[in-house]
Amino acid sequence: MDFSFSEEQTLLQDTIAKYIQNEYSFETRQKIVLEERGYSSEVWKTYAELGWLGVPFSEDDGGFGGTAIEGMIMLEQFGKGLVVEPFLATVVLAGGALKIGGSRTQKDQYLNGVIDGSLQGALAYAEPQGRFNLADLTTKAEKDGNDYVINGYKAVVLNGPSADFYVVSTRTSGEQRDKQGVSLFLVEANTAGISRRDYPTVDAMRASEITFENVKVGSDALLKGNGSEGEGLAIIEQVIDEGILAVGAEAVGCMEVLYKATVEYCKTREQFGQPIGKFQVLQHRMVDMFMEHEQAKSLMYMAAMRMDEGYGDQAKKAVSAFKVQVGKSGRFVGQNAVQLHGGMGMTEELNVGHYFKRLTTINTLFGNVDFHLKRFGEL
Amino acid sequence: MELRFLQADLEFRSEVREFIDAHWPVEARSPQSVASLLKFRGAEIGQRIGEPAVEVFGYYALPFPDPLLSDNEGRIGPDFALSALPGMLLSRSWSIDGGTSEVQKNIIAKSVLGL
Numbered sequence: 194m195d196f197s198f199s200e201e202q203t204l205l206q207d208t209i210a211k212y213i214q215n216e217y218s219f220e221t222r223q224k225i226v227l228e229e230r231g232y233s234s235e236v237w238k239t240y241a242e243l244g245w246l247g248v249p250f251s252e253d254d255g256g257f258g259g260t261a262i263e264g265m266i267m268l269e270q271f272g273k274g275l276v277v278e279p280f281l282a283t284v285v286l287a288g289g290a291l292k293i294g295g296s297r298t299q300k301d302q303y304l305n306g307v308i309d310g311s312l313q314g315a316l317a318y319a320e321p322q323g324r325f326n327l328a329d330l331t332t333k334a335e336k337d338g339n340d341y342v343i344n345g346y347k348a349v350v351l352n353g354p355s356a357d358f359y360v361v362s363t364r365t366s367g368e369q370r371d372k373q374g375v376s377l378f379l380v381e382a383n384t385a386g387i388s389r390r391d392y393p394t395v396d397a398m399r400a401s402e403i404t405f406e407n408v409k410v411g412s413d414a415l416l417k418g419n420g421s422e423g424e425g426l427a428i429i430e431q432v433i434d435e436g437i438l439a440v441g442a443e444a445v446g447c448m449e450v451l452y453k454a455t456v457e458y459c460k461t462r463e464q465f466g467q468p469i470g471k472f473q474v475l476q477h478r479m480v481d482m483f484m485e486h487e488q489a490k491s492l493m494y495m496a497a498m499r500m501d502e503g504y505g506d507q508a509k510k511a512v513s514a515f516k517v518q519v520g521k522s523g524r525f526v527g528q529n530a531v532q533l534h535g536g537m538g539m540t541e542e543l544n545v546g547h548y549f550k551r552l553t554t555i556n557t558l559f560g561n562v563d564f565h566l567k568r569f570g571e572l
Numbered sequence: 573m574e575l576r577f578l579q580a581d582l583e584f585r586s587e588v589r590e591f592i593d594a595h596w597p598v599e600a601r602s603p604q605s606v607a608s609l610l611k612f613r614g615a616e617i618g619q620r621i622g623e624p625a626v627e628v629f630g631y632y633a634l635p636f637p638d639p640l641l642s643d644n645e646g647r648i649g650p651d652f653a654l655s656a657l658p659g660m661l662l663s664r665s666w667s668i669d670g671g672t673s674e675v676q677k678n679i680i681a682k683s684v685l686g687l
Binding site for chain 1: 623626627630631632633634635636638645648649650657658660661664665667668669672673674677
């Protein structure tokens, strides 16, 4: 297998790495999270101008036709910078749902805005009782003439506060956990009947609890790809798997920063008359951290390549394997980076704890280790 | 580990920790070595409780526990969810403060094993 990047891919990686290094220091990031939206509109505009928001979309859709590899490259760099701008929610999740399941008209209506940075989106898929089961839905959409009426509740909708439109998973038929009967709808955020409760998350993102009360949308809001009403589960499953690749790549970036920062710290911090990095116990721990990062990175390449070969059981299995490794490795690297930095690792001022928090929420997002180990075994 | 085994596992570990204290032969004891052992195991058990406490809440471990969220609108998510992740993060300090777990093991290596 050839793992080497093309010239364009290397250029993309270098450009983002340079941007993070020069323009997105940890201090800058900590100022940005205090802004009203929780991210910087200026930074978002820059991403749009640099063309980054269009990378995952085909040229027909106004994008640059990037593959899973390009997505992986970008998110790994974003992870290194602990970027808080809503690339995941708007481009990967909401944009991804349009890319996979949108009609020409729906794409024309929303994707241009996503790519030029003027529209924010969010994927409203989780429900309080559903845990990580994408088909466990109590939110209902009922047909009313040519329209649909949506009633229900969506939990922890990332980027909910800033989103101009939502992609909402609902049940149009069947029982609460049936695989059939799941339908996705495009809903404008200002539609009557939507109420939101906004809050920050532990890793400095923003999210909402959203209630839908008799929210009326036309039948042209149904996001169905080549299928028909009630066949939306396949779309959302693919979107979530692309989301896993994205946050997993971010986690790999976080782990690289953490193990390198820990090695540097242990070379300089002195105790008992020598740098603590001279102690074998800590050396072995850092070797383990390095190896955990390398394992997660290897599975990241594997998962991205499988996704590019075509979406099916092989790709799903690779994505679940990657998510399991990210959960395990992220926990080990995060915990030990804090441990080896000692009291400093616990502080708000040092970046280490912030990476650990992001790794912890990434373990939960889209299904934790147990969930994906089970899925891996069943595929 | 599956949640149904977890409670039993934690209970087991806590028992072991208590009985070590009660049964460790007097001649092998020095105040530091007992303290070190109990401190090390205590931190470890506390941290092992912290992790599943986050995982059981799924997505509701994510909201930041801002006091403003406990206003008359009620909490975000189920009871105790808001304290799960901060609790886990705090538990990471237990193997650092008062002498790290690595230092505790050094003490036992020297004072008990004579290394």
